[in-house]
Amino acid sequence: MYRRSYLQIPGPTNIPDPVLQALNHPAINHRGSEFAELLAHNVRGLKQVMQTENDILLFPSSGSGGLEAAIVNLLSPGDKVLAVNMGVFSQRMGQIAHNFGASVTWIEKEWGTAVTAADYRAVLEHDLKYEYKAVFVTHNETATGVLVDVESVRRMLDDLHHPALLVVDAVSSLAISDLQTDTWGVDVVVSASQKGLMLPGGLSVISVSPKAWAAQERATMPKWYWNFSTMRQRMAIGQMPYTPAINLFFGLEVALKLLQEEGMPNVFRRHTRNALAMQAGLMAMGLELLVENEAERSPAVTAVKLPANIAYQDLARGTEQLGVTIGGGLQRLEGKIFRVGHLGMLHEMEVIATLGALEMVLHKLGHDLQLGVATGAAMASYLR
Numbered sequence: 001m002y003r004r005s006y007l008q009i010p011g012p013t014n015i016p017d018p019v020l021q022a023l024n025h026p027a028i029n030h031r032g033s034e035f036a037e038l039l040a041h042n043v044r045g046l047k048q049v050m051q052t053e054n055d056i057l058l059f060p061s062s063g064s065g066g067l068e069a070a071i072v073n074l075l076s077p078g079d080k081v082l083a084v085n086m087g088v089f090s091q092r093m094g095q096i097a098h099n100f101g102a103s104v105t106w107i108e109k110e111w112g113t114a115v116t117a118a119d120y121r122a123v124l125e126h127d128l129k130y131e132y133k134a135v136f137v138t139h140n141e142t143a144t145g146v147l148v149d150v151e152s153v154r155r156m157l158d159d160l161h162h163p164a165l166l167v168v169d170a171v172s173s174l175a176i177s178d179l180q181t182d183t184w185g186v187d188v189v190v191s192a193s194q195k196g197l198m199l200p201g202g203l204s205v206i207s208v209s210p211k212a213w214a215a216q217e218r219a220t221m222p223k224w225y226w227n228f229s230t231m232r233q234r235m236a237i238g239q240m241p242y243t244p245a246i247n248l249f250f251g252l253e254v255a256l257k258l259l260q261e262e263g264m265p266n267v268f269r270r271h272t273r274n275a276l277a278m279q280a281g282l283m284a285m286g287l288e289l290l291v292e293n294e295a296e297r298s299p300a301v302t303a304v305k306l307p308a309n310i311a312y313q314d315l316a317r318g319t320e321q322l323g324v325t326i327g328g329g330l331q332r333l334e335g336k337i338f339r340v341g342h343l344g345m346l347h348e349m350e351v352i353a354t355l356g357a358l359e360m361v362l363h364k365l366g367h368d369l370q371l372g373v374a375t376g377a378a379m380a381s382y383l384r
Contacts, residue, residue, distance in 0.1 A: 009327040010142045010301040011195040013344030022254040036238020045256035052181035054207045057231045060245045063171035063192030066204030069226035076220040077101030079133040084115045087143035088330045093136040114146045114296040117156040134165040140173035143330045145303035154184045176300045187212040198344045202245045271299040274342045277381040281355040284377035285369045300343040318361030
């Protein structure tokens with residue numbers, strides 16, 4: 001018998017029914033007026049969600065494609081950039097830059113801890129000739145469940161009067177955690193469709209400041225598909241340089257409407273409440289969270305250390321049988337943690353159902369816990 005599925009990985013996320021219905025739209029002419037109006041409407045909505053008046057560019061790609069687009073449009077081979085290794089996706093930004101010939105300085109952090117403004121300052125305060133052209137920040141490290149304080153990084157750059165571009169990976173934080181693009185002076189924000197925007201994958205979203213456009217004019221890294229200038233020119237007339245993911249734009253229109261109706265402050269509060277409830281339930285089962293510092297824990301995803309006697313495959317298989325899908329550890333954390341996403345279309349009862357499934361399977365696999373303790377802790381968290 002058909003039943004509801006709970007996709008509680010860190011993305012893609014559960015897609016609201018109105019968005020699914022909007023995606024089921026007949027094909028239209030991507031060079032016609034209907035698409036031009038749809039595109040303009042979505043750009044206006046994205047500016048509200050991203051809290052910016054900067055240009056918005058939309059590429060048919062994953063979030064990783066958006067990161068590559070940002071890097072090749074801002075930099076030239078040999079440019080110095082400051083990157084962080086605190087997880088798979090922060091590492092990816094620096095690796096892309098390295099592959100295109102940038103000179104990358106790495107800040108190494110233990111996976112499960114957040115990079116801080118002080119970490120960046122320790123490098124940049126010695127850069128008296130302002131040789132670093134860009135600072136990369138992964139707002140939310142999906143692989144570890146760590147949230148980074150972007151605002152403090154901007155304050156640090158301002159305090160040093162450092163002109164480096166502030167480039168933020170917000171793939172798993174947009175429409176989840178507050179990111180005040182213009183107020184915080186973020187030059188480039190890269191995000192994607194399949195997480196907080198509650199869509200299927202396939203659309204990257206990039207905001208570009210005037211300062212970033214000036215850098216783009218000087219940049220010499222090779223590009224064609226990812227060319228910011230070409231995309232801006234075509235979007236200005238309601239088109240794209242190549243065939244876009246047309247149906248995603250119909251879904252995006254409805255997703256943005258849902259976010260606007262809820263109100264972005266309420267969206268952020270809902271994600272925080274869900275994260276705290278999920279984390280309370282997980283800890284009530286005697287599980288240890290990867291991120292020890294509560295202030296650094298993500299509102300999008302929680303990484304949990306696996307009990308010594310339980311294999312991830314057994315846990316994931318058991319929850320899958322109950323209709324709940326969780327995520328595993330990546331790279332150096334593979335087999336050591338599991339990850340629970342609590343982002344996108346998620347409310348109290350989905351959190352409680354997810355915890356209930358984890359309780360049942362962990363109990364069956366021999367983990368010492370009292371049934372009901374996790375769901376009870378989550379309920380208590382919501383009632384505070």
